[in-house]
Amino acid sequence: MSTPREIIAEPLTREAFTRFGEVIDTRGADAFPINQGRTERFHALAGVELLGDDCRAILSIFRGQPLEPLQITLMERHPLGSQAFVPINNQPFLAVVAPPGDFDESAIRVFLVRGSQGLNYRAGTWHAPLLPLFPDSDYLVVDRQGQGDNCDETLLTIPVRPILPTS
């Protein structure tokens, strides 16, 4: 197998992630008061995409384990719907992504998603399956259930080794 390509994880920001989807984070988001002022609504941080017929949005919980060794050899995309991951027990994870469309291995980027952040992969965004950094990491997942093939996979010609920032 080829020598892995090391990619340093970037902080997840709305600006940096915009080609791949949306960031679900109260930081930097507008809110308005509801429930007689007892609640702040951080409204519409992301949208659920559902393409094709006979489908619905579903909510699941993924309990993930770290990939060891941390080396990416496969990526996937969901052409018929978005897929959101929101930490339930504040556990960070990695988002290894490439833009929608024909898979461009050279365009792979790695983001470090803090435990206080979630994300929503746009329909068609290439990503590695869930990559928690700690055992028994739970995530609320919002994605599509329905007809049609909603998971394309591709193997990398050169494995990617995400590098966590030192600071």
Ligand SMILES: NC(=O)N[C@@H](O)C(=O)O
């Ligand atoms: N297979 C599945 O439901 N999960 C993947 O899509 C993933 O991105 O983790």
Ligand code: NI
């Ligand atoms: Ni997925």
